[in-house]
Amino acid sequence: MTSSPDFDEMFISKLTEISLRPEGMMLMTISQMFGGVPMMAPTLKPMLISFGEEMTKSLVDKFDPNTFISVDKIRYELDILMTDKLQELTPQKIKEIMEDVIRNHLGWLVVWGNLFGG
Numbered sequence: 001m002t003s004s005p006d007f008d009e010m011f012i013s014k015l016t017e018i019s020l021r022p023e024g025m026m027l028m029t030i031s032q033m034f035g036g037v038p039m040m041a042p043t044l045k046p047m048l049i050s051f052g053e054e055m056t057k058s059l060v061d062k063f064d065p066n067t068f069i070s071v072d073k074i075r076y077e078l079d080i081l082m083t084d085k086l087q088e089l090t091p092q093k094i095k096e097i098m099e100d101v102i103r104n105h106l107g108w109l110v111v112w113g114n115l116f117g118g
Contacts, residue, residue, distance in 0.1 A: 011048070012041045 016037045018024040027037075034040035 008041065008045075011045065012038050015041060015044070 015027065015031070019028040019031060019037060031037045031040045034043065
C-alpha cells in the first residue's frame with residue numbers, strides 16, 4: 001500500500017494540507033529546506049511507516065474491547081429487541097409461520113416416512 005503512487009500523492013497532499021494550518025508551521029519551515037513538501041515526502045515516508053508499525057503493535061497489545069463496549073448494555077439492548085419482536089407476534093402470525101415451516105418440510109416427512117416406515 002505504501003509503495004503505490006497513489007499513496008505518495010495522498011501523503012504529499014496531506015503534508016501540504018497540514019503545513020498550511022497554524023499547527024503545521026514547523027512542517028512548512030522544514031519543507032522549504034528540502035525544496036518543498038514533495039521533495040521532503042520521500043524522507044518522511046520511512047519514518048511514517050516505522051511509526052505506523054510500532055503504533056499498530058502497541059494498539060493491538062493494549063486494545064480491550066470491554067473498555068468500548070459494555071456487555072451489560074448489549075444484553076439490555078438485545079433484551080429490548082427480543083421483547084419488541086415477541087410483541088409483534090400475534091396468534092395469526094405464529095399460525096402463518098408454522099404453516100410455512102410445515103408446508104416446506106411435510107413433503108420430505110412423507111417421503112422419508114414412506115421409505116423407512118414401510
